[in-house]
Amino acid sequence: MRISTIEQLDEQRRRFxxxxxxxxxxxxxxxxxxxxxxxxxxxxxxxxxEMAAAGISASTSFEQCGxxxxxxxxxxxxxxxxxxxxxxxxxxxxxxxxVRTKDVPLIVTETLQKGVVLESLLYRNPNTGEPCxxxxxxxxxxxxxxxALEGCGIVAADSLGHYLxxxxxxxxxxxxxxxxxxxxxxVEKSGLRGKGGGGFPTGRKWRTCVNADGDxxxxxxxxxxxxxxxxxxxxLMEGDPFRIIEGMMIGGRAIGAKRGxxxxxxxxxxxxxxxxSAIDQxxxxxxxxxxxxxxxxxxxxxxxxxxxxxxxxxxxxxxxSIEGFPGEPRSKYIRSTEKGLFNQPTVLNxxxxxxxxxxxxxxxxxxxxxxxxxxSKGTKAFCLAGRVNHTGLVEVPMGMTLRExxxxxxxxxxxxxRFKAVQTGGPSGGCLGEAHLDLRVDFDxxxxxxxxxxxxxxxVMDDYSCMVDxxxxxxxxxxxxxCGKCVPCREGLFxxxxxxxxxxxGNGTRKDLERIEKLGxxxxxxxxxxxxxxxxxxxxxxIANFREEFEAHIVGRKCPAGVCxxxxxxxxxxxxxxxxxxxxxxxxxxxxxxxKKKPHHIDTALCTRCxxxxxxxxxxxxxxV
Amino acid sequence: xxxxxxxxxxxxxxxxTVLTAARRAGIAIPSLCQLDSLENVGACRLCMVEVNHPxxxxxxxxxxxxxxxxxGLEVITTSEEVLRLRRANLDLLLARAPESxxxxxxxxxxxxEQSGYxxxxxxxxxxxxxxxxxxxxxxGCNAIAPAxxxxxxxxxxxxxxxxxxCIGCGACAAICPVDCIEMTDTAKxxxxxxxxxxxxxCAECGTPVITVEYRDYAIAHRSLPADYxxxxxxxxxxxxxxxxxxxGG
Numbered sequence: 001m002r003i004s005t006i007e008q009l010d011e012q013r014r015r016f017x018x019x020x021x022x023x024x025x026x027x028x029x030x031x032x033x034x035x036x037x038x039x040x041x042x043x044x045x046x047x048x049x050e051m052a053a054a055g056i057s058a059s060t061s062f063e064q065c066g067x068x069x070x071x072x073x074x075x076x077x078x079x080x081x082x083x084x085x086x087x088x089x090x091x092x093x094x095x096x097x098x099v100r101t102k103d104v105p106l107i108v109t110e111t112l113q114k115g116v117v118l119e120s121l122l123y124r125n126p127n128t129g130e131p132c133x134x135x136x137x138x139x140x141x142x143x144x145x146x147x148a149l150e151g152c153g154i155v156a157a158d159s160l161g162h163y164l165x166x167x168x169x170x171x172x173x174x175x176x177x178x179x180x181x182x183x184x185x186x187v188e189k190s191g192l193r194g195k196g197g198g199g200f201p202t203g204r205k206w207r208t209c210v211n212a213d214g215d216x217x218x219x220x221x222x223x224x225x226x227x228x229x230x231x232x233x234x235x236l237m238e239g240d241p242f243r244i245i246e247g248m249m250i251g252g253r254a255i256g257a258k259r260g261x262x263x264x265x266x267x268x269x270x271x272x273x274x275x276x277s278a279i280d281q282x283x284x285x286x287x288x289x290x291x292x293x294x295x296x297x298x299x300x301x302x303x304x305x306x307x308x309x310x311x312x313x314x315x316x317x318x319x320x321s322i323e324g325f326p327g328e329p330r331s332k333y334i335r336s337t338e339k340g341l342f343n344q345p346t347v348l349n350x351x352x353x354x355x356x357x358x359x360x361x362x363x364x365x366x367x368x369x370x371x372x373x374x375x376s377k378g379t380k381a382f383c384l385a386g387r388v389n390h391t392g393l394v395e396v397p398m399g400m401t402l403r404e405x406x407x408x409x410x411x412x413x414x415x416x417x418r419f420k421a422v423q424t425g426g427p428s429g430g431c432l433g434e435a436h437l438d439l440r441v442d443f444d445x446x447x448x449x450x451x452x453x454x455x456x457x458x459x460v461m462d463d464y465s466c467m468v469d470x471x472x473x474x475x476x477x478x479x480x481x482x483c484g485k486c487v488p489c490r491e492g493l494f495x496x497x498x499x500x501x502x503x504x505x506g507n508g509t510r511k512d513l514e515r516i517e518k519l520g521x522x523x524x525x526x527x528x529x530x531x532x533x534x535x536x537x538x539x540x541x542x543i544a545n546f547r548e549e550f551e552a553h554i555v556g557r558k559c560p561a562g563v564c565x566x567x568x569x570x571x572x573x574x575x576x577x578x579x580x581x582x583x584x585x586x587x588x589x590x591x592x593x594x595x596k597k598k599p600h601h602i603d604t605a606l607c608t609r610c611x612x613x614x615x616x617x618x619x620x621x622x623x624x625v
Numbered sequence: 626x627x628x629x630x631x632x633x634x635x636x637x638x639x640x641x642t643v644l645t646a647a648r649r650a651g652i653a654i655p656s657l658c659q660l661d662s663l664e665n666v667g668a669c670r671l672c673m674v675e676v677n678h679p680x681x682x683x684x685x686x687x688x689x690x691x692x693x694x695x696x697g698l699e700v701i702t703t704s705e706e707v708l709r710l711r712r713a714n715l716d717l718l719l720a721r722a723p724e725s726x727x728x729x730x731x732x733x734x735x736x737x738e739q740s741g742y743x744x745x746x747x748x749x750x751x752x753x754x755x756x757x758x759x760x761x762x763x764x765g766c767n768a769i770a771p772a773x774x775x776x777x778x779x780x781x782x783x784x785x786x787x788x789x790x791c792i793g794c795g796a797c798a799a800i801c802p803v804d805c806i807e808m809t810d811t812a813k814x815x816x817x818x819x820x821x822x823x824x825x826x827c828a829e830c831g832t833p834v835i836t837v838e839y840r841d842y843a844i845a846h847r848s849l850p851a852d853y854x855x856x857x858x859x860x861x862x863x864x865x866x867x868x869x870x871x872x873g874g
Contacts, residue, residue, distance in 0.1 A: 311774070326770075330667075331667045331691045333687065333691055333692050479776065480774075481775065482774065482775040483774050483775070483778075484774045484776070485666070485668055486667065486668050487752070488670055488713070488714055488717065490775060490776065492713075494776055495743070518713075522709070522713035525686055525710055526670045526673055526686065526714060528667055528670070
């Protein structure tokens with residue numbers, strides 16, 4: 001397939017759209033990281049095998065379908081990772097959850113051959129117990145709004161044809177007909193802000209780059225997602241790689257860049273492979289290269305793999321890394337839009353930002369800006385993780401409250417436990433408590449509360465999480481990932497860790513909290529790059545919102561959540577214990593004794609405070625004293 | 626162009642940094658990682674100052690060694706906040722290298738008696754100012770470089786092994802502000818970075834001049850006559866004096 005003109009592109013789109021209509025069954029197996037881990041690859045292969053055995057003609061390639069041949073596609077993340085592997089069957093949009101290879105023959109014979117929906121594999125509404133057939137019925141999806149993730153989990157991730165059939169590259173055609181400055185105007189009007197963490201207005205960034213002097217301009221996509229618990233960019237690169245390419249091409253056209261780089265961390269091999277396959281298909285079709293669609297626009301794309309340093313997600317360190325130097329940030333007194341990659345004006349945006357660009361150009365700035373709050377427009381993708389019923393990938397309109405995200409979409413905290421805190425923004429963000437649940441998803445509102453939007457990690461914690469321990473975890477992470485270039489980040493985070501570690505071990509003093517705050521502010525003000533500046537956020541916000549818990553560790557020498565081992569003693573409440581023996585069986589050091597149906601007892605001398613018994617107990621008989 | 630530093634009107638040149646402009650005007654700003662002939666990195670954060678401009682919405686805290694001047698810039702080098710941050714960072718450095726005379730002296734000047742932090746048990750007294758690696762790079766040798774990250778970051782030879790491209794010039798040891806690069810000179814040899822170099826002896830008096838590798842490197846890269854390093858600088862000077870005396874006499 002060679003697409004040299006806009007007419008040819010339209011023709012191909014019509015051809016593939018017609019082809020999609022002809023496909024009898026589309027079996028879409030979610031191949032996001034979560035579902036792959038749950039066995040989606042085997043489920044996909046089982047479908048191919050079983051359909052062949054049942055005499056249903058099927059292909060794994062969209063382009064070879066049609067004319068009676070069904071499609072068994074691998075898509076990107078379909079969102080509800082908790083219930084993976086997910087399989088969506090079209091037509092009908094039936095969503096099957098927790099599909100194992102043993103379920104596949106039944107789906108083939110019942111659903112594909114007889115058109116019967118298998119209730120046992122459907123998602124059940126936890127409140128009503130009603131089975132939900134399609135996405136539109138599942139509460140997890142109902143409150144979401146898909147813009148960047150529009151195609152993720154819907155399109156076959158490896159097929160240019162399917163992307164075209166779904167309206168792909170329409171925005172590029174629009175953009176090629178526009179004056180480059182008009183593209184920037186449109187992006188600026190849309191109010192789109194960088195979704196990698198900082199929230200810098202994308203249009204303004206592009207404009208500064210255009211106005212800067214340089215021999216060449218570059219466009220760079222930041223796919224070095226490193227926040228613990230975050231996988232939005234991974235899902236997008238794996239699930240809708242053509243959309244990112246289209247977004248970058250529009251950006252390249254707007255700023256006059258002929259070369260673009262996608263920086264992907266090396267730990268995302270599937271993202272690298274799918275992006276590379278997408279780039280190759282675009283090059284073969286003539287959608288990347290010289291004189292694209294006879295418009296005179298030349299554009300090349302290259303993937304650069306990162307070596308696994310968290311700091312390389314920082315723009316200046318990322319550019320150093322692309323240039324072949326160690327990834328260390330530099331002071332940005334001169335912005336990278338003026339002197340960036342190879343000392344030339346460079347635009348660097350996050351994966352999700354580029355994935356939003358086609359929507360802005362295709363639907364127009366006003367449509368995009370119709371969603372959101374005053375200064376935060378559009379949507380934001382989050383990864384719901386931690387102690388929440390529905391973990392997974394979500395995209396919500398800006399302005400939705402954290403409560404709606406966690407309890408509405410996420411379905412609340414499991415096992416009847418109490419919500420304690422939500423960590424947004426990853427290691428640069430902060431921990432917000434119950435009092436902040438009505439905050440809206442908005443760049444400025446979250447920052448004002450001491451957290452940040454960040455790239456979109458959202459870790460929910462229940463009352464079995466200790467905020468001292470959480471602070472210690474994030475400090476340890478940051479300490480190990482600090483590039484070590486500047487003093488406050490390298491030495492300061494280590495000293496912060498030492499103080500917090502001391503508190504968690506029961507060696508804290510009353511002065512410690514003040515010392516943490518003083519040192520934290522010094523680090524925040526004097527570090528070289530954004531990662532150092534935001535490094536103390538998790539511990540500072542935890543102290544601000546959960547001060548009494550820190551004080552309990554220092555003054556009472558107790559960890560109320562029962563996490564910090566040195567400060568925890570577990571005891572069985574004899575009135576609650578039913579003597580079910582569950583805890584006895586799960587204890588790794590045999591510290592629990594007791595006969596069946598009689599109250600058990602924990603030998604505190606043997607107990608290692610791992611907390612396994614507490615998680616196992618159904619009667620809440622194990623207490624922290 | 627005109628800028629103001631601590632209320633004093635100062636003439637600055639285009640491409641000046643705040644630090645150069647301040648030093649030219651006789652205003653001292655402490656710094657550990659800056660040297661005029663090397664690229665600035667902003668690692669030690671001791672030269673932080675407050676900058677403001679009539680056109681801006683508010684003041685910023687920046688490193689003086691990197692911040693480029695612009696007309697009308699107002700710099701404050703001793704605000705309460707600047708001094709607090711400077712002390713905080715010096716405190717962190719002092720915990721790392723309490724024996725350093727330079728750090729002790731700076732601490733005394735800032736009224737800091739001893740560090741309030743524990744000494745990290747990882748790594749040496751090296752404060753990673755990168756002066757040594759930058760000077761080595763500038764000389765064209767690149768024998769040492771930073772390796773690792775975070776607390777594990779250290780200055781090392783390639784893969785911690787034998788430094789192939791080291792010429793034993795000793796510039797790294799000489800420039801180190803905390804004297805933590807080990808260099809041992811004997812009458813015949815110099816040992817540094819785990820490698821031992823032979824000295825070139827002065828043809829006149831026999832004192833060590835420079836290492837053989839350094840001589841060969843300098844002759845090859847600095848277009849000097851091949852016999853330039855045969856004598857020590859003292860003997861060269863003495864011979865020249867004799868020559869002058871003859872011409873004059």
